Amino acid sequence: MKHFLSALDVPDVTALADSAAAFKAAPRSAETLGRGKRIGCLFLNPSLRTRLSTQVAAQQLGMEAIVFNVGAEGWALEFAEGAVMNGTTVEHVKDAAPILGQYFDILAIRTFPGLKDRAEDYSERYISQFVKYAGVPVVSLESATLHPLQSLADLLTIRETFAGGRRPKVVLSWAPHVKPLPQCVANSFAQWMTVWGGADFVVTHPEGYTLDPQYTKGASITHNQDEAFEGADYIYVKNWSSYEQYGQILSNDTDWMLTLDKLKATNNGKVMHCLPVRRNVELSDEVLDSAHSLVTQQAGNRVWAAQAVLADILKSNA
Ligand SMILES: NCCC[C@H](NC(=O)CCC(=O)O)C(=O)O
Numbered sequence: 263m264k265h266f267l268s269a270l271d272v273p274d275v276t277a278l279a280d281s282a283a284a285f286k287a288a289p290r291s292a293e294t295l296g297r298g299k300r301i302g303c304l305f306l307n308p309s310l311r312t313r314l315s316t317q318v319a320a321q322q323l324g325m326e327a328i329v330f331n332v333g334a335e336g337w338a339l340e341f342a343e344g345a346v347m348n349g350t351t352v353e354h355v356k357d358a359a360p361i362l363g364q365y366f367d368i369l370a371i372r373t374f375p376g377l378k379d380r381a382e383d384y385s386e387r388y389i390s391q392f393v394k395y396a397g398v399p400v401v402s403l404e405s406a407t408l409h410p411l412q413s414l415a416d417l418l419t420i421r422e423t424f425a426g427g428r429r430p431k432v433v434l435s436w437a438p439h440v441k442p443l444p445q446c447v448a449n450s451f452a453q454w455m456t457v458w459g460g461a462d463f464v465v466t467h468p469e470g471y472t473l474d475p476q477y478t479k480g481a482s483i484t485h486n487q488d489e490a491f492e493g494a495d496y497i498y499v500k501n502w503s504s505y506e507q508y509g510q511i512l513s514n515d516t517d518w519m520l521t522l523d524k525l526k527a528t529n530n531g532k533v534m535h536c537l538p539v540r541r542n543v544e545l546s547d548e549v550l551d552s553a554h555s556l557v558t559q560q561a562g563n564r565v566w567a568a569q570a571v572l573a574d575i576l577k578s579n580a
């Protein structure tokens with residue numbers, strides 16, 4: 263693949279998850295693949311896992327990784343076409359991106375949505391301008407609407423932990439939060455689950471939190487969390503702000519927090535979350551600290567997901 267922005271860039275998500283599993287079994291199996299190559303990781307927003315796992319993955323492929331917190335330390339970038347730059351932005355992406363394309367063989371970017379203007383966020387203007395102007399492969403480190411590296415790690419986690427000999431029931435469950443969050447992780451998980459097609463996939467959320475249907479096509483959607491949890495093998499917990507009443511918090515319904523009591527209806531369900539997590543708001547301590555929780559394994563798998571993606575891009579663009 264050329265770029266990695268969405269599941270739709272991946273010819274075969276199962277094969278990519280297999281590649282991630284192979285790197286997990288043999289981390290140094292392609293340690294010369296990236297020799298002499300350099301990845302630039304640009305962060306317009308904070309990160310712990312994505313930032314570090316991508317660097318570890320690059321190093322294990324023999325690549326050099328340079329991280330730049332462009333949001334905090336760089337010149338304020340302008341993305342609007344034809345902007346009269348007499349305000350706070352200092353440098354246009356049209357000028358910056360081609361330079362970054364000369365410094366790096368792969369450019370990876372984290373750029374969260376503004377959550378003010380849905381059309382603007384869902385146009386993915388920021389990351390697509392890097393694609394347009396950098397001239398090198400671009401990897402999403404979470405963009406305005408999707409988080410594909412997270413979803414690939416999630417798919418790996420489900421495939422390596424499920425031993426049921428049937429299709430697992432996987433539930434994406436909305437959770438309360440203190441602030442409006444992007445829809446990225448939820449959109450992306452739904453997209454990967456439906457593109458993969460290996461699970462009975464259910465999305466549950468309070469009214470008003472319907473996700474963009476392009477990502478949930480093929481999923482069962484219900485406002486009844488108890489019903490969704492019945493017999494579930496995996497519960498993926500995530501908050502998102504409203505897509506319909508864009509960027510709003512409509513419900514701070516604490517009843518939606520995942521507790522051990524709620525897990526009783528599941529099939530000894532495993533619990534997933536992308537992290538960072540607000541303890542005792544989204545999930546209770548007793549869930550996160552129990553054997554139900556896969557969150558540490560899931561975050562560990564971010565390395566293998568990133569390694570599979572970078573290896574594929576290196577091979578495809580050799
Ligand atoms: N990269 C994984 C999640 C990133 C982001 N969470 C956050 O911003 C949490 C912030 C907080 O808890 O204050 C999100 O939901 O998309």
Ligand SMILES: NC(=O)OP(=O)(O)O
Nearest residue numbers: 309310311312536537
């Ligand atoms: N899950 C995830 O993307 O974590 P970071 O925001 O810490 O990178």
